[in-house]
Amino acid sequence: MSADGERTIDLPPETLMAEIASTRLLAIDIGGSLVKLVYLTHRPTTTSTTTSSTAAGTNADGGSSTAVAAAVAAVAAVAAVGPPSRSGSFSEAEPAGFAGAPAGTRLHFIKFETKYIERCIEFIRDNLLRSKQEREAAAAAAGDGDKAAEYIHVSEQATVITATGGGAYKYIDMLEEKLGVKVYRADEMDCLIAGCNFLLHKVPNEVFKFNRNANMPYRAQEAGSHVFPYLLVNIGSGVSLVKVNSETDYVRVGGTSLGGGTFLGLCSLLTKCSDFDEMLEMSAHGNHRNVDMLVGDIYGRDYSKIGLTSDTIASSFGKAARWKSDGNRESAHFNDGDVAKSLLHMISNNIGQIAYMTAKQHNIKQIYFGGFFIRGHSYTMHAISYAVNFWSSGSIDALFLRHEGYLGAIGAFVRADDAVDVRRVSWDENFAKYNILHNKSGAHVLDQTEGNLVPYPLLDETAGAYVPDAVDLGTDPELRDYWLNNFEQTLPKLATRVREFYGTEVETLKSIEAFQARFIQHLAAVRESPTAFGLLSPRVLFDVRQQYLNEFGFPDPYWAVKQQDNEKAIILLGNWLAQLDSMSWEERQTRIIEGVLSGNMFDWEAKAVVDMLEHDKLDFSIARRMLRTPWLFDDLANWIARLKKPNPPHRKAIIFADNSGVDIILGVFPFVRELLLRSTSVVVACNTQPAINDITHREIQALSERAANIVPEFREGLANGKLQFVPSGSGSPCLDLGRVDERVAEAAAEADLTVIVGMGRVVHTNFHARFRHEALKLAVIKNQRVGEQFGGSIFDVVCKYEPASR
Numbered sequence: 001m002s003a004d005g006e007r008t009i010d011l012p013p014e015t016l017m018a019e020i021a022s023t024r025l026l027a028i029d030i031g032g033s034l035v036k037l038v039y040l041t042h043r044p045t046t047t048s049t050t051t052s053s054t055a056a057g058t059n060a061d062g063g064s065s066t067a068v069a070a071a072v073a074a075v076a077a078v079a080a081v082g083p084p085s086r087s088g089s090f091s092e093a094e095p096a097g098f099a100g101a102p103a104g105t106r107l108h109f110i111k112f113e114t115k116y117i118e119r120c121i122e123f124i125r126d127n128l129l130r131s132k133q134e135r136e137a138a139a140a141a142a143g144d145g146d147k148a149a150e151y152i153h154v155s156e157q158a159t160v161i162t163a164t165g166g167g168a169y170k171y172i173d174m175l176e177e178k179l180g181v182k183v184y185r186a187d188e189m190d191c192l193i194a195g196c197n198f199l200l201h202k203v204p205n206e207v208f209k210f211n212r213n214a215n216m217p218y219r220a221q222e223a224g225s226h227v228f229p230y231l232l233v234n235i236g237s238g239v240s241l242v243k244v245n246s247e248t249d250y251v252r253v254g255g256t257s258l259g260g261g262t263f264l265g266l267c268s269l270l271t272k273c274s275d276f277d278e279m280l281e282m283s284a285h286g287n288h289r290n291v292d293m294l295v296g297d298i299y300g301r302d303y304s305k306i307g308l309t310s311d312t313i314a315s316s317f318g319k320a321a322r323w324k325s326d327g328n329r330e331s332a333h334f335n336d337g338d339v340a341k342s343l344l345h346m347i348s349n350n351i352g353q354i355a356y357m358t359a360k361q362h363n364i365k366q367i368y369f370g371g372f373f374i375r376g377h378s379y380t381m382h383a384i385s386y387a388v389n390f391w392s393s394g395s396i397d398a399l400f401l402r403h404e405g406y407l408g409a410i411g412a413f414v415r416a417d418d419a420v421d422v423r424r425v426s427w428d429e430n431f432a433k434y435n436i437l438h439n440k441s442g443a444h445v446l447d448q449t450e451g452n453l454v455p456y457p458l459l460d461e462t463a464g465a466y467v468p469d470a471v472d473l474g475t476d477p478e479l480r481d482y483w484l485n486n487f488e489q490t491l492p493k494l495a496t497r498v499r500e501f502y503g504t505e506v507e508t509l510k511s512i513e514a515f516q517a518r519f520i521q522h523l524a525a526v527r528e529s530p531t532a533f534g535l536l537s538p539r540v541l542f543d544v545r546q547q548y549l550n551e552f553g554f555p556d557p558y559w560a561v562k563q564q565d566n567e568k569a570i571i572l573l574g575n576w577l578a579q580l581d582s583m584s585w586e587e588r589q590t591r592i593i594e595g596v597l598s599g600n601m602f603d604w605e606a607k608a609v610v611d612m613l614e615h616d617k618l619d620f621s622i623a624r625r626m627l628r629t630p631w632l633f634d635d636l637a638n639w640i641a642r643l644k645k646p647n648p649p650h651r652k653a654i655i656f657a658d659n660s661g662v663d664i665i666l667g668v669f670p671f672v673r674e675l676l677l678r679s680t681s682v683v684v685a686c687n688t689q690p691a692i693n694d695i696t697h698r699e700i701q702a703l704s705e706r707a708a709n710i711v712p713e714f715r716e717g718l719a720n721g722k723l724q725f726v727p728s729g730s731g732s733p734c735l736d737l738g739r740v741d742e743r744v745a746e747a748a749a750e751a752d753l754t755v756i757v758g759m760g761r762v763v764h765t766n767f768h769a770r771f772r773h774e775a776l777k778l779a780v781i782k783n784q785r786v787g788e789q790f791g792g793s794i795f796d797v798v799c800k801y802e803p804a805s806r
């Protein structure tokens, strides 16, 4: 969806399409009005250019030379794990140093007007050919045999092009002739449905409802697992209504010729305007009452007996007839904007009504609207929503799709043989890349996630669908402002951290500046149009900021800090475990939980503690004293009661861990050991990708080997499989349990306890999440404003033990 009022471009500029040169898979949907392109590229693989000497020298401990020495040793010790580095290959379209997103597959979506098809095909041809020639030259130049073989292999791979839409027939000869490759044709309807199913199943937050009169008009909707049957209303040049029964079974149950092309055509005839975006802009200032004949114009008031208010349109364009009588346009009481608005209303309303009647006829409750006529335009969506709602007496809501006009192109893409995997893996929308390269073009970028993501199987959705956010910043302007300001205020500190780790070379500094500028721009865009990028919550903002970091080549600015923190904590582990062992059973259970909470204070993103961390003024016992008492949510006694006999020990626990250093080592590790001692199997899920100072799966693997030398239960557990570490699938300080790595899901099949640690994973996201089995949620709220949100204040404790809901 594009934000309201955005202008599309006529022909994608070269920057937009630069990466097309490296594609091997391209789908093209040539419609009556627009051409849609979907193509796949590979994100750059990482090469080692990190200034790790700078990294090691990062003085996060306030200058203690022994700590620095320990940190240097730590960095050396984990060199095998290796810092994530900036990546090497820069696309022409990108600023210098603008790279570094995690490697993987990327899908690009772009569109342009069909009248430019010839020029666009020439552009594709030139780029594909050029890249082929470049690869061949590189192969010739490469002295070493392996490299040459690799280049030749790549250059021999033909680009697979699939075409759909009416233009696939009309332009196929031109496509094949100009591109010099075989172009496969795919059936338009098959593609439309395949594309829609792909979006519903594979792309998060794809679906939304729109209600202009709600305080937050835009509401994201989970497509959920029960999407079939649904009615797809595709509003392109014309309109198709398709009943979709399953992935492959569908039937076209209706259509109307009054579609987007009609709007475009009539608006061109009736106004001085011929550009779609200008038409939308004009309509925004128009008043349809000057053109349409209302019930009030006829009755002088409501016709309440049959439920018609005086404002209801009795006859679209009914008043325009008066203009004809004197034939003088200038004397008309309406302008071009009024006409555009009336037309938009007429077409949208008509489609909404037909959609409802068709759904009713086929007993369908879910109606999705796609096609580029919609363009995320609020008035259009309002008119469609209003019509569906009105005619269904409020029982059905219109559902819209973020990738509205790309269904056919996506379908052609996923139906291509080579793309089979595209349907099997999971995707994330990359807003940073979208904004940087494709700004205001109606384009999108989807990045393949590392690992396949599936819903966490222990979620209990019987009481309502799982929502991965405890707050919706869309609905709360004051809270939204607070968070947007917070992100803006903490940006300089983050930039400093990036400089300290990635170095101060001129190009790096330029990239850091660019990163900040772009992220500020993003925040400004969100301020202006809070739902321009879909859902809005602290989680979404953290994730988008990480996307910008990735895109600019700074995926892990806290890498050195994390290693230092681990090093400082691990030397304390043996002692801490001995202390715990000297306590009574009951006291030990209390101190273990307190330990997890105290550990959670070590959070480099919490303004309230960062100064202390930077000056090495926070230690484990100070952190414990900072926990506010009494605890805001205190289920400790219930938890300890649960652990007591005759209750059986838990079979298996899944722990979603949080930060590096004291948090994981002195907080979570003793808790894990205690569970292992009770014969409970333990699976620790850590971030797949870095985020702030959260420990990653890669890092914890190295750390656990070292911990195993200190904790015999770990050594044993790792050997007999009772202790496992798995990637969570996330690269966020928050946790969306709707999308976890399938390895977590697999491990969870036998689990009867879910433990979630941290403010991001508990407070911002899963505070209200319900589980089929027991759950323990542990976090410290390190922020006054967030504390107030839960009826408390800063450093309040969340210790929620939730017995099995079933």
Ligand SMILES: Nc1ncnc2c1ncn2[C@@H]1O[C@H](COP(=O)(O)OP(=O)(O)O)[C@@H](O)[C@H]1O
Binding pocket: 008, 030, 031, 032, 033, 034, 035, 113, 165, 235, 236, 237, 238, 259, 260, 261, 262, 263, 264, 276, 277, 370, 371, 372, 373, 374, 375, 405
């Ligand atoms: N930039 C644009 N130029 C022309 N039409 C546009 C543009 N943006 C949106 N539209 C609307 O989208 C319609 C085309 O939608 P689309 O789903 O691409 O269908 P088709 O495949 O028939 O071209 C146009 O008829 C017009 O109403």
Ligand SMILES: CC(C)(COP(=O)(O)O)[C@@H](O)C(=O)NCCC(=O)O
Binding pocket: 486, 600, 603, 604, 605, 606, 607, 608, 658, 659, 692, 733, 734, 757, 758, 759, 760, 761, 764, 779, 780, 782, 783
């Ligand atoms: C990023 C965080 C969720 C991390 O907390 P954690 O999950 O590590 O407990 C948290 O530090 C946070 O919400 N910080 C932003 C607000 C602040 O500056 O206090």
